[in-house]
Amino acid sequence: MEPRWLTDDEMAAWLRLVAVVELLPGVLDGQLRRDAALTHFDYHVLAMLSEAPRHTLRMTELATRTNATLPRLSHVVRRLEERGLVERAPCPSDGRATNARLTEDGWAKVRETAPGHLATVREHVFDALTPEQVSQLESIAGAVLERLDPEGRVAVGIEAAARRRG
């Protein structure tokens, strides 16, 4: 099997992309863990809940909006529940389903954590980019995303979060 090798341009782009994918989670996790004792994924879960009507989402829906598998989400939500940031209740209309809801403490946590997190995102990503590059990044990441997630599960979450700052 003779592979189509990568061109020099592709290889350069690939190595940089891999480095970003490797380092970015660590930076985001680091800041949030220091300042709020939260993983970036924890924060993502809380943020998605905070944008939902009544601060409530079904586990399955929450999983797609956080790009997570259901087992992973289940473990994380259990820990968040133990910390009093989230609570779970069986869905009245479907006995199988579970609704996750942000508690008062959880909502407060999101509000006090968001500024620091946003500052980190700005500092490490957007302050390094021109407005033109931001738009290019959106196109590129969107195109790659369609290959990574053919069913387009993620697209829903993006649309929902676009009308942020509720």
Next chain:
Amino acid sequence: MEPRWLTDDEMAAWLRLVAVVELLPGVLDGQLRRDAALTHFDYHVLAMLSEAPRHTLRMTELATRTNATLPRLSHVVRRLEERGLVERAPCPSDGRATNARLTEDGWAKVRETAPGHLATVREHVFDALTPEQVSQLESIAGAVLERLDPEGRVAVGIEAAARRRG
């Protein structure tokens, strides 16, 4: 503390980027684990060794080229050594240092694994992008990388791997 919020464009780009960062490692790990019982990070380690003179690198140098911390690399190399893909030997010129070297089996593993991995990278990333976008991606990832890794440790590895296919 009043944060500078993200613009709509920035938020859209950010959510897509986060999704890529979340999903890409899983896709890469998945293919390599199925086909070669390797993590993407394992593969990265083997690939960097395969490009080095005499298939040998110092642990510290290998860590910078794989964007890893030294403890992480140490654990991974120990496992690879147990599988006979890599071997370690104390550096003759510096008693503190350790040299990691690809074994014959490790070199064979890289050669038989590379085509499938490259196909995955093409399929999920570069086939979705125009040549222009590839070049934009290189600039964008490079700019972000400078913020994530101020000391520029990673730059060395990029330069070294640019002259690939040796």
Next chain:
DNA sequence: CCGAGTCGCTTGTAGCTACAACCGATGACC
């Protein structure tokens, strides 16, 4: 030399994720 400080790396432990197995609830079908 010799002691303090640093370097290069390893080890131990806690915590998170992936994968697979599992379980009750639901719906389709007869």
Next chain:
DNA sequence: GGTCATCGGTTGTAGCTACAAGCGACTCGG
């Protein structure tokens, strides 16, 4: 109503990573 496949979610276990501590080797000033 009973059976079966599927859905929505949880739990258990193995494996990897991060963080902190530790340890020998080097260096440099006195």
